[in-house]
Amino acid sequence: MVDVLRAKSMPQAGGGHGELRRARPAAVLWLVYAGAAAVLALWWFDTPSVSGLGDWLTVAGRITGLLAGYAMVVLIALMSRTPPLERGVGTDRLSRWHAMGGRYAVGLTMAHGLLITWGYAVTSHTNIVHQGVVLVLSYPDVLAATVAGLLLLGIGVVSARATRARLRYETWYYLHFYTYLAVALAFSHQFSTGADFINNLPARILWSALYVAVGVLLLWYRILTPIRQALRHRLRVEHVYAEGPRVVSIVMSGRHLEELETEPGQFFRWRFLTRESWWAANPFSLSAPAAPGGLRITVKDLGEHSHQLIYLKPGTKVAAEGPYGAFTAGLRRRRKVLLLGGGVGITPLRTLFETLEGAPGEVLMMYRASRESDVLFRPELDAIAAARGTRVHYLIGARRSGGPNPLSARRLTAAVPDLAERDIYLCGPPGMTAEAIRGLRAAGVRPRQIHHESFEF
Ligand SMILES: Cc1cc2nc3c(=O)[nH]c(=O)nc-3n(C[C@H](O)[C@H](O)[C@H](O)COP(=O)(O)OP(=O)(O)OC[C@H]3O[C@@H](n4cnc5c(N)ncnc54)[C@H](O)[C@@H]3O)c2cc1C
Known part of the structure; x- marks a missing residue:
């Protein structure tokens, strides 16, 4: 099904050209401060x-x-x-x-x-x-x-x-x-x-x-908007399949999905309309570029709701709210990019890896996992890397194994010598991302080059 999604994948919105309307964070903050100043002026006069x-x-x-x-x-x-x-x-x-x-x-x-x-x-x-x-x-x-x-x-x-x-x-x-x-x-x-x-x-x-x-x-x-989207797109579960230990991919079909203008790297809040889970809307990133007839997410069983998703039946109706998030090509300021993922945080990065524009060597991926068996999408990632003329750097090893830290500045720079010239897209569990940010900063990467997506609000 991934191949089907990929074969039909539609032109991706926001391929780095900024054609979608985006508020600039600094402009939003200035607007908020200007409003506060106007409030003080009201009091003053x-x-x-x-x-x-x-x-x-x-x-x-x-x-x-x-x-x-x-x-x-x-x-x-x-x-x-x-x-x-x-x-x-x-x-x-x-x-x-x-x-x-x-x-x-x-x-x-x-x-x-x-x-x-x-x-x-x-x-x-x-x-x-x-x-x-x-x-x-x-x-x-x-x-x-x-x-x-x-x-x-x-x-x-x-x-x-x-x-x-x-x-x-x-x-x-x-x-x-x-x-x-x-x-x-x-x-x-x-x-x-x-x-x-x-x-x-x-x-x-x-x-x-x-x-x-x-x-x-x-x-x-x-x-x-969510009600209109649910009625217009009529999403349903097509397949649920194991992607790794306690991880499943869910492929959904729907109508007019191109109207959503989904950007690679974005997420939706998904409401699966079963008796047990209709009341919860949990955020999951797309793990493959949106296609006209289908969307895919990949979910790790981390709690009550995500556990129920393993047992979803084909045909289950789905209400998706979104797309949301700025972890997209819109953040990119440099030609050279490193996508650095850990665990299930690989989902938005896998989609970006497939879709970000770049000559061979410009878009690289590093993937941190505790064990070989935890690596998700290995065949897909290797195929994308081959098509890009590169290969994925897998950093495998248990967190507390006592071995060298794979995210230290020295190890990161050894794998990617031009690290400091790159935009870094980072997504993974909190411990891993904190470690990665320390390593990246020590390797000379400036904070504004590091784009971090957190899976916890
Ligand atoms: C932007 C974003 C993208 C994500 N993408 C993925 C993905 O691609 N694959 C994946 O496996 N996980 C992803 N997650 C994490 C996923 O949303 C949580 O693991 C899941 O919601 C846990 O719900 P639960 O009921 O199973 O667990 P719980 O035990 O109920 O929750 C565990 C933790 O998950 C977070 N969480 C739970 N419900 C919500 C909610 N409705 N909204 C926001 N956070 C919530 C909270 O931090 C909570 O403490 C993403 C999270 C965010 C914020």
Whole structure:
């Protein structure tokens, strides 16, 4: 079936010419900062004078509140799965920004509540607890916002690394949906009690437009687009076959797949519509270039959901959301490339190895595996390498065997002497990628040359 996929493989989208729209990460960050500056300007022009401790605290509370409200929309927009963001910034980087921004948003929200209450307490010569009770009981919108703040704090705690590690992925994921409830609950208090909005109609209109725009992105890309794709492409499982120990390849057929404009290196979130697994949408990269009638993924049994996929029956309906991710030819800045994979992280690299343009020797592959039997796609990789006039460097050996580190600068440079002149595409388990980054950096490869896809959000 792989041969069938390959024989019919369609022109690949985004073959390095940047014809698909991609947001540049730096531009996205500047836009976010510019928005924050505009929020501060709103406060600045609305604040004639500040006098006394109570005033200063209240003003600090207003600034943190405005920034928290702004941060919430930005955080949601980052996760809206808007294609130019997904293709240009990439899902894992967006997730990192989201996680980091989430900490600021929770911190700003807590600071906002505390500073405003404290400021009012100082101005009205009462204590902060009494003032807090008065605010919550006198203003229903403030009560709703307080509940929202507590919800956000709870989500922040659940997302902290130590707590998250103890939760099932799905539990953590679905708890996150309470963010939307928190945003809805907090919205009205901004206009009914927010000094920057009460008498400023244009500000209210712009602020609402921001929230509505992000709401529309969410509705469109996270709900309507996946439903439309499922109905249009009618994906079904064709074959499931063993690819290695606890690893299967799943080949799917469907209609109009060229409309997806899938780029080699990208992934989808796959929902297999069986009784056991319809509720989970897990990310898996394509392990072969997309063909007009078929897509292939290769899955390692690493947990409850991936284990069930081994038993999928031909004919099972599939809903695929995507394509997502920026681990594509779009990242390439140099003619010379090294694809460096470990374990099941080879999947997106195998697709890139087949499709990246390059003269013999320009596109090389290194593949790290603990044992010979763990090497996936060996015949396919060797055939692609032969067609490219090169060969794959297999780095085989158990992690803790006590032998020399195959990812040390010396070993990497011995295998690929012009390493420092190459773009590196890296994908593998966290320990292996950390080791590889150390070796690459010691070999003179600069951070901006290393393009890393993480299999963990
Ligand atoms: C961009 C990307 C591409 C990937 N490509 C492949 C691939 O080609 N082949 C392959 O075998 N694996 C791939 N993975 C990893 C794969 O998604 C996880 O191994 C799988 O989802 C584990 O789910 P589980 O229920 O079996 O295990 P669990 O025990 O439930 O989860 C194990 C870990 O997998 C991650 N995970 C679980 N569910 C999700 C989810 N819905 N979204 C994001 N992360 C999740 C979490 O980090 C979790 O801690 C990829 C992951 C990412 C992020």
